[in-house]
Amino acid sequence: MKFKKTILIIIIFLSFIGIGSMLSNVQSREADQLLEAYGLSNNTRYIEVKKDQEVRSFLTYLKKRFPHNKIQVHMTSKAKKNQTLVWSNHDVLKLPTESGRYFTKDDFKGRVSFAVLGLNAEVPTLKTQGNEYIYINKKYYTVIGTLKHYRQMKQNGYYLTTSPKQPTGKFKLRDYQIIIDSSNKVIQQIAKHYKVKAKTPVFVKNHQIHQFSIIREILFILLFLLVAAASNLLLAFMDWKTVKQTNLKGSLLRNWLINHGVRILLVELVTTFGAYLFLIWRKFVSKPQHLIWLLLISWIIISILYGLGILHLLRKEQNNAKTA
Structure with a gap:
């Protein structure tokens, strides 16, 4: 189980690398346009x-x-x-x-x-x-x-x-x-x-012609975000299966889920920071603040989905208990 969770964390890390790389591509192209205009x-x-x-x-x-x-x-x-x-x-x-x-x-x-x-x-x-x-x-x-x-x-x-x-x-x-x-x-x-x-000027016309070229990068960002979100939902499901094996009930169950969920999200926050450092080191980033916000928003989104996944499974369990 731990091995599978590690794989999912790595997938999330690589997804964030992919998201940052797409932003780097956009900023690189913008920089090229500026250079063509001599500043x-x-x-x-x-x-x-x-x-x-x-x-x-x-x-x-x-x-x-x-x-x-x-x-x-x-x-x-x-x-x-x-x-x-x-x-x-x-x-x-x-x-x-x-x-x-x-x-x-x-x-x-x-x-x-x-x-x-x-x-x-x-x-x-x-x-x-x-x-x-x-x-x-x-x-x-x-x-x-x-x-x-x-x-x-x-x-x-x-x-x-x-x-x-x-x-x-x-x-x-x-x-x-x-x-x-x-x-x-x-x-x-x-x-x-x-x-x-x-x-x-010609350089502006050329840029206007290709101004929608970032659509490809946006689609890839959404794709990488979807992969990271799916990985986090799988982590939520795996955590739920683990806690079910403990037979915890009521407040004990909720406390376990909260504590474990917070640890998972903190690990992913560290992973997000690691992706940022890697991208700054290996990729062209003209505006680091944009990269910070993009990765932070991505982390917030997958964190919310993780919480919603756990909440859905918890409510489903409660409904099944009432029906029984």
Whole structure:
């Protein structure tokens, strides 16, 4: 009997591993989409402004008009396809770097423009006194990091911070395609102000086409949860058979079931925690809190089913006793 119970506990553990793996697959795919956008979310749109004004005028408008809204802007050069200007009024998504670091919110506040290179960036650079610089149009830009090689990311690109106070703020706005990551309301207001249409980037369209691809993962999560629930119901039935062999009655019977049930559920809680540690160790999990909640909810569900199974058998026994 103990061997069979151990097998069922192992099945529950493996089911929880399966549930967590499906979540990992979803988060991995979301991460790929973000990487394809170079740190932008799927709520990204782009506009093209043909007005003869500088980048700093556009950024000043954003800061004054939307002081409390989170906005991130990437401006891809039309002439230099590998150049991107980056500005944000909040901490941006940290892209993985081979060396150094990616931009932070503070990098957009000063008067100095910083640079992050793709692994094979096509731009003139020079090193002096242990520091690396990009040299463009008789201007030097301090390199603070080099991005890791990822299939989803452009390898020959380079990224420069921009702000109203920085040298890159003097670049002409019409020379760039403006990619904006913010709420739909903010993006539409910006587009209306400049009398242009906000369009959807290719990476967002691709994600929208495949947005229902998580249905497969959801179905597998439900399947693994069903297997775990069935295993727990079998454990309840086996515990009932064990207690019936003791010929316990009344309060003794209920106390035995409660004490033994609590021990089983605590063992399964430890099993759930073990599954979490295994998944964190072996799988990609970008949001551990989601994994914690998913496993915890799964444990609660199978625990409730275990209790309902015991309660059903107990009531059935009581009804049979009354009938007899």
